[in-house]
Amino acid sequence: MISTEPAGVQARLTRGCLAMVRVAVALMWIQNVSWKVPADDFKALRHFTQFAVDEPVWAPFAWLVENLVLPNMTLFGWMTLLVEAGLGAFLLVGLATRLWALIGIGQSLAITLSVLNAPHEWHWAYYLMIVVHLALFATAAGRAYGVDGVLRPAWLASSHPLARLMVRAS
Amino acid sequence: MSRYALDKAAIVLGVAAMVSALFRLVRGEGEPVRLVLVTNTHLAVLLVLGALAVAGGILGGWPGRALAVVAGAGFGAAAVIQLLGSAGGPKLLGGGLTTMALFGGFAIGLLAVALTPRANPQ
Numbered sequence: 001m002i003s004t005e006p007a008g009v010q011a012r013l014t015r016g017c018l019a020m021v022r023v024a025v026a027l028m029w030i031q032n033v034s035w036k037v038p039a040d041d042f043k044a045l046r047h048f049t050q051f052a053v054d055e056p057v058w059a060p061f062a063w064l065v066e067n068l069v070l071p072n073m074t075l076f077g078w079m080t081l082l083v084e085a086g087l088g089a090f091l092l093v094g095l096a097t098r099l100w101a102l103i104g105i106g107q108s109l110a111i112t113l114s115v116l117n118a119p120h121e122w123h124w125a126y127y128l129m130i131v132v133h134l135a136l137f138a139t140a141a142g143r144a145y146g147v148d149g150v151l152r153p154a155w156l157a158s159s160h161p162l163a164r165l166m167v168r169a170s
Numbered sequence: 171m172s173r174y175a176l177d178k179a180a181i182v183l184g185v186a187a188m189v190s191a192l193f194r195l196v197r198g199e200g201e202p203v204r205l206v207l208v209t210n211t212h213l214a215v216l217l218v219l220g221a222l223a224v225a226g227g228i229l230g231g232w233p234g235r236a237l238a239v240v241a242g243a244g245f246g247a248a249a250v251i252q253l254l255g256s257a258g259g260p261k262l263l264g265g266g267l268t269t270m271a272l273f274g275g276f277a278i279g280l281l282a283v284a285l286t287p288r289a290n291p292q
Contacts, residue, residue, distance in 0.1 A: 030206060033268060036267065038257040039258040081267070089274035089275035089277075092272070093276070093278065093282075150178075154286050
């Protein structure tokens with residue numbers, strides 16, 4: 001089908017939709033840091049992490065959680081909190097979006113391997129979390145109404161190592 | 171990249187911060203749309219620092235850039251205070267991890283656009 005819409009309108013619509021997806025995914029992570037509370041030694045997170053052992057999805061991951069993660073839950077709780085807060089913060093403004101999309105895929109995989117077999121879970125929620133980050137990575141979504149889109153020309157024009165790094169991360 | 175694009179980005183981030191204050195209207199505990207827990211103190215932080223970022227973007231030049239840096243640093247400080255409050259420290263802003271992530275986002279965004287060297291005008 002040949003579109004009769006002006007190219008600019010199509011482009012703005014596509015970019016607007018991409019930005020909405022990015023911000024929605026950011027808000028998902030932001031809302032879900034609320035129960036990773038350091039003050040109670042990550043009690044709720046420990047409960048869900050335990051499912052990786054009690055209802056294992058993949059034996060090597062269950063072994064890792066039982067022998068490495070759960071005995072050091074305070075450390076892994078802080079890592080989880082900071083990674084998920086970072087996902088929310090960076091995806092919200094669209095900075096280093098491709099890098100954070102990859103981190104989001106990794107974190108979504110870890111969550112999937114922990115709770116996929118837990119009672120009352122909807123398995124597609126976890127598959128969708130993985131693929132939506134894949135879409136953010138594939139489309140470099142931070143370039144659509146994100147900080148990446150504003151700063152990328154400066155990074156491309158610069159030979160500074162940090163700027164070169166940001167070109168790859170965006 | 172033009173000066174205008176960076177100043178406009180500061181304005182957009184400031185407006186976004188002020189718009190996110192609307193989460194204050196969602197009050198029900200456990201409401202699915204309560205994505206960010208915003209108290210009256212958080213509301214003040216979002217409105218004041220958001221307005222500062224908007225003013226910085228409108229003003230432009232080095233004074234505007236300084237205002238955007240102050241707004242970004244303010245959001246960064248607020249995020250750290252929220253984190254410390256949630257980790258058992260004093261809850262100076264009321265605590266809350268969702269606002270920690272929200273403030274953190276505006277901090278990195280504003281600092282990135284304000285501290286990136288602008289191209290010299292031709």
